Amino acid sequence: MNWMGEFISQVLVDVPAGGYRTRTEKELEDHLECQRRALMDAGRTEAEAQAEALRLMGEPERLKKEYLAAWKRSLPGRLAALRLLLRAWVGGLAVMAGTHFLIYWVMGSVWQLATSLPGDPRKPWILLIRGTIGNWNNSLFWRHLLPFALALAAGALYMSRRLQTSRRPAVVISAALCVHWAYITAFNAWWSAIDNHHRPFWEAVSRYLIYNAWYHCFTFALCILLGGAFGRKREERHKLA
Amino acid sequence: MKVDKELSKGSHELILLKLLSRKDMYGYQLIQEMALLSEDVFRMSQGSLYPFLHALEDRGLIDSYAQAENGRERRYYRLTTAGRRALEDKEEQWAVYVRAMGRILRGETT
Numbered sequence: 001m002n003w004m005g006e007f008i009s010q011v012l013v014d015v016p017a018g019g020y021r022t023r024t025e026k027e028l029e030d031h032l033e034c035q036r037r038a039l040m041d042a043g044r045t046e047a048e049a050q051a052e053a054l055r056l057m058g059e060p061e062r063l064k065k066e067y068l069a070a071w072k073r074s075l076p077g078r079l080a081a082l083r084l085l086l087r088a089w090v091g092g093l094a095v096m097a098g099t100h101f102l103i104y105w106v107m108g109s110v111w112q113l114a115t116s117l118p119g120d121p122r123k124p125w126i127l128l129i130r131g132t133i134g135n136w137n138n139s140l141f142w143r144h145l146l147p148f149a150l151a152l153a154a155g156a157l158y159m160s161r162r163l164q165t166s167r168r169p170a171v172v173i174s175a176a177l178c179v180h181w182a183y184i185t186a187f188n189a190w191w192s193a194i195d196n197h198h199r200p201f202w203e204a205v206s207r208y209l210i211y212n213a214w215y216h217c218f219t220f221a222l223c224i225l226l227g228g229a230f231g232r233k234r235e236e237r238h239k240l241a
Numbered sequence: 242m243k244v245d246k247e248l249s250k251g252s253h254e255l256i257l258l259k260l261l262s263r264k265d266m267y268g269y270q271l272i273q274e275m276a277l278l279s280e281d282v283f284r285m286s287q288g289s290l291y292p293f294l295h296a297l298e299d300r301g302l303i304d305s306y307a308q309a310e311n312g313r314e315r316r317y318y319r320l321t322t323a324g325r326r327a328l329e330d331k332e333e334q335w336a337v338y339v340r341a342m343g344r345i346l347r348g349e350t351t
Contacts, residue, residue: 011288026307026314027268027291033313034269035287058286070292073299 003050004032011063015071016162088162089176096155096180103147148219152177156230170231177223185216253285253293255335258328261303265319294318302327
């Protein structure tokens with residue numbers, strides 16, 4: 001990063017990547033470079049000129065708010081807002097799925113290390129499967145709740161940072177977390193039915209859902225709670241801005 | 242003599258539109274021209290200039306184009322037709338304001 005990079009990143013920290021940010025970065029770079037050269041022509045040293053050019057730009061904390069407001073104004077109405085919302089949703093769901101699998105993979109690696117035999121293969125897909133279905137004393141907490149909660153938190157954090165213009169971030173984030181909850185629950189139910197192949201499919205699915213009802217209710221409530229918490233945090237930042 | 246920031250803040254739009262009515266300019270150039278022509282009376286925080294210009298652009302009063310210079314991309318601003326009309330309107334308003342303020346400060350009565 002060059003001498004002006006830190007300042008530019010600081011003032012544009014809340015402006016997401018895209019056309020407006022790229023254009024503004026170039027404008028600020030050009031401005032700072034012109035100012036630095038002018039100060040050096042006036043007899044300042046390189047270091048003095050850089051420091052003075054940055055000082056003349058103004059207080060970064062105040063500028064951060066001004067650039068965020070300018071970016072919001074530059075958005076062309078509802079279509080852009082919808083596009084941003086969809087991008088945040090798709091990104092959030094990908095982050096949650098990725099986090100979920102990563103944690104299972106780490107859990108599988110730990111399990112493998114704890115139980116490995118000499119010459120035991122350690123292929124990534126084996127680790128992943130062992131993390132998912134490994135014998136963790138059948139504890140729902142270790143096998144499912146911990147990865148679930150961490151994945152939801154990662155997704156909520158990701159979306160709260162990207163939903164700059166949403167008027168109801170809590171609702172939007174909660175809804176995305178519930179979608180993640182739905183497909184993970186459906187996947188687990190399907191997996192349970194495959195695992196209990198001696199029972200008819202729908203009976204196995206029903207048994208899974210009923211026997212783990214408290215777990216499903218708890219994780220669903222967690223989606224709403226996390227969505228509300230991260231959404232409110234975003235709303236507070238909006239008000240401050 | 243330093244002028245109260247709040248007093249000069251309201252005139253930034255008029256100044257920028259007026260400067261751009263003369264020729265297309267880039268951000269740093271606008272800051273320099275503003276300081277030079279006003280003999281340093283009108284100054285704005287350099288970092289605040291761009292959000293201000295972007296707002297004028299969003300309102301359709303100015304538009305911009307990029308041009309490569311010394312291996313660096315430089316963005317120039319120019320006045321639009323709507324901007325020219327807004328400038329005429331603001332110049333008239335400013336003249337009325339100055340006359341009225343002058344009368345008050347001189348203590349003239351009608």
